[in-house]
Amino acid sequence: MHTLPDLPYSYDALGKYISADIMKLHHDKHHQTYVDKLNVALDATPELKERPLEELLKSLDTLPEGVRAAVRNQGGGHYNHALFWQWMSPNGGGEPTGELAEKLVERYGSYQGFVDEFTTKSLGVFGSGWAWLQPNMDIITTSNQDTPIMQGLDAPLLGLDVWEHAYYLDYKNKRDDYVKAWWNVVNWEFVAGRLKAND
Numbered sequence: 283m284h285t286l287p288d289l290p291y292s293y294d295a296l297g298k299y300i301s302a303d304i305m306k307l308h309h310d311k312h313h314q315t316y317v318d319k320l321n322v323a324l325d326a327t328p329e330l331k332e333r334p335l336e337e338l339l340k341s342l343d344t345l346p347e348g349v350r351a352a353v354r355n356q357g358g359g360h361y362n363h364a365l366f367w368q369w370m371s372p373n374g375g376g377e378p379t380g381e382l383a384e385k386l387v388e389r390y391g392s393y394q395g396f397v398d399e400f401t402t403k404s405l406g407v408f409g410s411g412w413a414w415l416q417p418n419m420d421i422i423t424t425s426n427q428d429t430p431i432m433q434g435l436d437a438p439l440l441g442l443d444v445w446e447h448a449y450y451l452d453y454k455n456k457r458d459d460y461v462k463a464w465w466n467v468v469n470w471e472f473v474a475g476r477l478k479a480n481d
């Protein structure tokens with residue numbers, strides 16, 4: 283059984299940038315639904331129930347056809363959102379330091395250069411999807427709940443949910459305002475830890 287992880291902070295902790303209403307809806311309803319639908323799908327295929335979610339996502343092609351789409355969409359949604367909550371923090375924002383900062387500057391010229399490129403790519407996602415920073419410093423995007431590990435890529439260092447459900451209550455259709463605000467809550471400590479784990 284997959285379960286919904288608790289938020290690592292209170293619903294209103296990011297309130298200035300992302301309201302408690304959004305956090306409640308996004309975590310308690312959207313993420314919970316991914317978890318529930320994943321469990322329903324796996325109920326029908328007991329041999330997959332014990333396998334870690336990451337492993338299932340990395341081997342979508344080998345899964346029985348009847349369950350593949352559910353693992354991709356609901357499992358991807360669960361995996362992405364479980365990380366997304368950790369990629370934000372009430373103590374977030376500012377700029378990364380150390381090795382992560384060095385690598386970003388090396389690739390994008392400056393921290394701002396990275397922010398600009400990531401923002402541009404996030405705004406360029408047509409419809410629902412995600413933008414990612416990969417351990418090799420590539421910035422990529424995926425549609426729906428697809429996640430880089432489904433594509434044979436490394437697990438992302440950082441990801442941004444640009445589904446409308448992530449911002450519509452606060453920002454209506456203004457995805458650019460949401461992305462601009464989101465930089466103020468990015469948990470760089472968590473991102474740096476993922477880079478270290480990747481070394």
Ligand SMILES: [Fe+2]
Nearest residue numbers: 312443445448
């Ligand atoms: Fe979401």
